[in-house]
Amino acid sequence: MSFVTVTDVFQSYGRRPIIERINVLVDEGEFISIVGASGCGKSTFLRLLLAQERPKRGEVRIDGALPAQEPGLERGIVFQRYSVFPHLTVRENVVAGECFRTRWGRLFGAERKAARDRADETLARCGLDHVADQYPATLSGGMQQRLAIGQALAAKPRVLLLDEPFGALDPGTRLSMHDFLQDLREETGMTVFMVTHDLEEAFKLGDRVLVFDKPRWDPHDPNAYGATITYDFDARDGGIPFQTLQEDTHVLLST
């Protein structure tokens, strides 16, 4: 059984269909890149995965559980902007990943101390330990996104969703963020969905690349049909598929 199952999902806003007939099976630990033209429902698909919206038809399940009604602890999210809380310091932002689930949204005593220590570890790994007591507004874009990822990971989600997380960053910062994300992935081995506009980034980071496009197009009414997944590339081994054989071929290799 796959970890994330998306079955026959259809979503529309008003009478305008956005995405239709979406079927995806994702194994635990896979990194899925999602690409496509603007307005092809990539972000809608991510919101459905996040359970911020519920699909009109079809369902999204994680680990066989019932479809979620609202966002929760099992899904972490990093947006392009506004992902960190501006009124909390950098350290408090990471601690929020642990303390927001409590009754009062705060930790006290020894728990608080332990959470702060863990937050400092996370910050050190994100390279943010020197700004722990500053407010996010004083941080650069790349640092804010690192903080957002660190905060999402502090809550230990089962699936991490990234909505164009590096879209607003300059190319150099982007590359270092790629390294950062790849390191984190090797450590945690979590399932990641990332929406991006950058094809190179999609193939570099992803195990699979899903392409959203509109297969049916009515020139008199461009909004008549929704988008769907038109390609599902295997992006491992530099994007050249079928390199690793899935079955035992019983062929004797001559040496």
Next chain:
Amino acid sequence: MRLINIKPGRPLAVFLALLPFAAVFIAYAIGSDIRLTENPSDKLLPAPSTIGETALRLMTEPDRRSGRVLFWHDTWASLKRLGMGIGISASIGLIFGLLIGLLPLVRSFLAQFVAVLSMIPPLALLPILFIIFGLGELSKVVLIVVGTLPFIIRDLSQRVLEVPQELLVKAQTLGASSWVIAVRVALPQVMPHLIQAVRLSLGPAWLFLIAAEAIASELGLGYRIFLVRRFLAMDVILTYVIWITLLAFLIDWSLRWTSRRFFPWAEDGL
């Protein structure tokens, strides 16, 4: 060089800031001087020195009948009414602002109602308040609350709605309940706006306070001004007006300081 690019240095900026004050003072002094040379017993524009003497007398000498220094009693009575009115408005406004801004159910229930309520001219309600709550302190405080509360509720609920949706979703993915989102995300983010709304409400609050005091009161800055109007005591009126202006300015300044001190992360305007 374009006019929009010419910025004053520090000394020039201070000079320019003081200029209008000095100009008003000089214009008044000249006007007063012209009238007083024509008619030394003129009461309309007392000389600045007379106002100074009156102010000193009001602040230090006790009233002959009651033996109290009325100036300070007036000030205390007015500030108490103003503080209670604004405090109640701010507290209720904050709670309802959060409820309307965060909960779509409450928004459907109350948003239009508050919008209609805010259209009622508060001074038109003053007779009703006097009838219901009597001529005592309560009706004055209620007038300030009625006059400022709808604005604060509407402003704060709008500000809560302006909290980026991303942050609310993010808090949910961190496992926050509606309650935790309200107190740990929405509340701290609207606190600077609450102070801002209170600062903007202080003008109307003073207006309602003085109106209520002028109509029915025994003590208070507004009451005193309207009382001495009968004797054409311009020196007393002007002293009180300057004092009210100074108080209002100091309250405004301390609120701004509070906002900057406690919410350094919020970008502050004026």
